[in-house]
Amino acid sequence: MATIEKQKKSPPKSELITGADILIQSLVNLGVETIFAYPGGASMPLHQALTRFSDKLRTILPRHEQGGGFAAQGIARSTGKVGVCMATSGPGATNLVTAIADAKLDSIPLIAITGQVPTKAIGTDAFQETPIVEVCRGITKHHYLVTDVNDIARVMKEAFLIATTGRPGPVLVDVPKNVQQDSCVPDYDSDMILPGYSFESPHARPEQIRQIAAAIKLAKRPIIYAGGGIVLAEASEELRALVKKTGIPITTTVMGLGVYPSTDDLSLDMLGMHGSVYSNYAVDEADLLIALGVRFDDRVTGKVEEFCKHGKIIHVDIDASELNKNKPAHIPVCSDVKFALRELNKIVEAPEISEWVDQCSQWKREDPFKFDAKFPGILQQWAIQKLWEMTRDMDPIISVGVGQHQMWSAQFYKFDKPRRWLSSSGLGTMGFGLPAAMGAQAANPGKLVFDIDGDGSFQMNIQELATCFCEKLPVKVLLLNNQHLGMVMQWEDRFMQGNRAHTFLGPIDNPEATGKGDGLGPKERYPDFVQIARGYGCGAAYVKEKSDYEAALKEMIAYDGPYVLDVEVPYQEHVLPMIPGGHTVRDIIKS
Amino acid sequence: MRHVLSALVQNVPGVLAHVAGMFSSRGYNIDSLAVGETEDPHLSRMTFVVVGDDSVLEQVRKQLEKIVTVVRVDDISSQEFVERDLMLLKVRAEGDKRTEIGELCQIFRGRIVDVAPDQVIVEISGQEKKIQAFIELMRPFGILELVRTGRIAMVRGLSELSNEMGSIHAVASEESS
Numbered sequence: 001m002a003t004i005e006k007q008k009k010s011p012p013k014s015e016l017i018t019g020a021d022i023l024i025q026s027l028v029n030l031g032v033e034t035i036f037a038y039p040g041g042a043s044m045p046l047h048q049a050l051t052r053f054s055d056k057l058r059t060i061l062p063r064h065e066q067g068g069g070f071a072a073q074g075i076a077r078s079t080g081k082v083g084v085c086m087a088t089s090g091p092g093a094t095n096l097v098t099a100i101a102d103a104k105l106d107s108i109p110l111i112a113i114t115g116q117v118p119t120k121a122i123g124t125d126a127f128q129e130t131p132i133v134e135v136c137r138g139i140t141k142h143h144y145l146v147t148d149v150n151d152i153a154r155v156m157k158e159a160f161l162i163a164t165t166g167r168p169g170p171v172l173v174d175v176p177k178n179v180q181q182d183s184c185v186p187d188y189d190s191d192m193i194l195p196g197y198s199f200e201s202p203h204a205r206p207e208q209i210r211q212i213a214a215a216i217k218l219a220k221r222p223i224i225y226a227g228g229g230i231v232l233a234e235a236s237e238e239l240r241a242l243v244k245k246t247g248i249p250i251t252t253t254v255m256g257l258g259v260y261p262s263t264d265d266l267s268l269d270m271l272g273m274h275g276s277v278y279s280n281y282a283v284d285e286a287d288l289l290i291a292l293g294v295r296f297d298d299r300v301t302g303k304v305e306e307f308c309k310h311g312k313i314i315h316v317d318i319d320a321s322e323l324n325k326n327k328p329a330h331i332p333v334c335s336d337v338k339f340a341l342r343e344l345n346k347i348v349e350a351p352e353i354s355e356w357v358d359q360c361s362q363w364k365r366e367d368p369f370k371f372d373a374k375f376p377g378i379l380q381q382w383a384i385q386k387l388w389e390m391t392r393d394m395d396p397i398i399s400v401g402v403g404q405h406q407m408w409s410a411q412f413y414k415f416d417k418p419r420r421w422l423s424s425s426g427l428g429t430m431g432f433g434l435p436a437a438m439g440a441q442a443a444n445p446g447k448l449v450f451d452i453d454g455d456g457s458f459q460m461n462i463q464e465l466a467t468c469f470c471e472k473l474p475v476k477v478l479l480l481n482n483q484h485l486g487m488v489m490q491w492e493d494r495f496m497q498g499n500r501a502h503t504f505l506g507p508i509d510n511p512e513a514t515g516k517g518d519g520l521g522p523k524e525r526y527p528d529f530v531q532i533a534r535g536y537g538c539g540a541a542y543v544k545e546k547s548d549y550e551a552a553l554k555e556m557i558a559y560d561g562p563y564v565l566d567v568e569v570p571y572q573e574h575v576l577p578m579i580p581g582g583h584t585v586r587d588i589i590k591s
Numbered sequence: 592m593r594h595v596l597s598a599l600v601q602n603v604p605g606v607l608a609h610v611a612g613m614f615s616s617r618g619y620n621i622d623s624l625a626v627g628e629t630e631d632p633h634l635s636r637m638t639f640v641v642v643g644d645d646s647v648l649e650q651v652r653k654q655l656e657k658i659v660t661v662v663r664v665d666d667i668s669s670q671e672f673v674e675r676d677l678m679l680l681k682v683r684a685e686g687d688k689r690t691e692i693g694e695l696c697q698i699f700r701g702r703i704v705d706v707a708p709d710q711v712i713v714e715i716s717g718q719e720k721k722i723q724a725f726i727e728l729m730r731p732f733g734i735l736e737l738v739r740t741g742r743i744a745m746v747r748g749l750s751e752l753s754n755e756m757g758s759i760h761a762v763a764s765e766e767s768s
Contacts, residue, residue: 196659
């Protein structure tokens with residue numbers, strides 16, 4: 001436990017340093033290599049300080065603060081390190097809000113630094129003043145308004161520890177301009193004042209581990225349900241060891257893709273609303289659900305009372321408040337999942353489940369993810385599958401927007417490692433794909449980074465093409481362009497008699513806008529993404545024919561710089577299977 | 592069921608807003624809330640009265656504990672505890688009524704703390720039921736104004752709560768020495 005009272009240390013002989021410099025020095029001390037920062041009146045001293053540290057800390061100027069927030073997440077999600085973004089007061093700060101909320105729901109370690117109006121002006125409705133700490137209280141793990149320059153070094157240290165320990169999450173640090181300008185002798189080793197926060201991860205007790213092992217030994221139809229917690233805990237290896245030792249089939253959440261190789265026989269792929277038929281069947285029939293680093297989200301469970309109705313539930317999570325929150329567990333274990341798995345692997349014995357594994361394999365054979373392979377044009381699923389086939393050995397990072405293309409990517413790109421799949425999964429933020437890819441590229445130079453995007457999502461942060469070009473971040477955008485907000489349109493088709501309600505992205509006088517058209521001619525497509533991309537200095541091409549697709553992909557991959565491949569795909573295609581919200585596996589739509 | 596939660600929190604700006612925001616955004620109802628500094632100026636005590644079944648209370652407690660500035664949370668309902676509520680009540684008191692109100696105050700161990708020609712202010716403290724009963728008795732006289740603090744509560748005897756609080760301070764002073 002940290003101390004309440006501040007320790008007084010005699011400072012070494014050194015000169016006074018401004019708050020802005022202390023803050024940036026703190027970032028350097030804490031190992032930050034890249035920051036996405038958009039300047040403004042109230043954050044100018046911080047930016048001036050950034051120029052003084054340019055040899056240690058790369059500052060990237062996004063073209064919108066939200067893009068900066070998601071780019072910082074791209075760093076965090078692809079590396080596990082904390083991502084850092086910065087904005088000025090008022091609108092700069094509010095533009096970060098979506099990225100902060102997104103990081104909260106997916107438990108991403110993010111530090112958001114905002115400039116604030118001078119302390120004397122706070123509360124006066126000053127120019128570009130928003131009470132950003134008030135705005136962000138419910139969507140941060142913690143937040144600070146720093147009113148004394150002497151607190152900056154300590155607050156930065158606390159912010160980093162809070163963001164990265166326990167269940168990670170976003171921390172907001174709001175710094176008034178005068179505090180950035182004030183000076184003091186910094187103490188970077190000052191004691192933290194966090195009496196209510198434990199930096200020690202909770203550890204499963206030995207009897208809990210024995211209980212889990214006993215439940216596994218007795219199970220006849222067990223299944224592992226693994227999620228983002230495995231990624232965050234860097235526990236993919238331990239998870240694989242557990243599957244190897246026990247032979248238990250495994251399904252993952254959308255956040256958990258990659259923690260277990262999707263190509264393995266025991267992998268039942270993703271579960272939930274757009275998960276595989278076989279994983280949902282398996283959970284429904286299971287007598288033991290081993291839930292690891294998951295939170296029983298409604299997109300996973302459907303009608304929660306019916307979810308895994310016949311099974312006992314083991315739930316391991318680092319956050320005590322997740323246990324028994326949505327679904328009561330028979331064996332709730334508050335623990336760092338890596339520790340729990342490591343201990344479990346020492347004693348766990350394989351259960352007798354060959355019949356069950358055969359059953360799961362049979363389900364898997366009977367209802368694979370599928371699409372019409374004979375479709376004359378390019379289908380989204382086919383496009384993603386082809387991308388996987390061509391790039392699987394290149395170990396790329398794949399980022400996505402939100403919607404149909406996101407679900408198809410989850411289904412058809414077979415991930416085999418964690419931190420290769422970046423998806424706004426909890427908040428479901430359109431516009432996530434490009435900036436997240438940009439951040440991942442900045443943190444992983446030389447690596448192949450794709451943004452598989454939809455034309456709706458892509459346009460929500462399309463301005464970041466400028467950042468990609470100017471900062472030499474060669475992100476490859478695979479744009480599955482169906483001219484519609486596909487996921488909403490799919491729901492219109494399924495549940496609202498196909499009535500188009502503002503889901504067409506072209507001009508409103510086009511008959512397609514009201515769903516009365518009979519398809520779009522090539523000249524009707526809007527906007528011209530190739531021209532836009534070229535305007536930003538990126539490489540670009542348009543592809544429509546199946547026979548041209550492979551060559552187009554190759555050209556994109558070979559291109560030296562950011563690139564947009566505009567792929568014409570049909571809007572009539574739906575993401576399947578689908579369990580309608582609030583329903584059960586028995587209502588699964590297969591075609 | 593009615594639960595009394597006692598939370599020790601850091602005495603820093605924004606804690607109350609954070610806690611209140613958590614309650615409202617997750618849809619939990621607070622029946623009563625009282626906040627005040629403890630004997631240690633770095634710490635404040637929040638006392639909540641929350642109504643809900645065990646699963647709701649489990650969530651409320653865990654969500655409170657997750658707030659970084661919340662040091663610890665105890666549901667003291669299961670223990671022997673003393674609880675108090677303080678009320679100031681301005682009531683119409685013309686002529687004979689004043690004597691009558693004075694007598695009722697004595698029975699309830701309240702005090703008349705201000706007297707005006709046709710009204711008095713009564714101060715009364717005690718358990719919620721007692722306060723409620725007194726309000727009902729005053730109603731016929733004509734209540735003009737009523738102010739109540741939230742519930743405050745403390746576990747009887749040498750509780751685990753005060754023990755552990757002691758140890759927090761011990762840690763604090765050890766590390767700072």
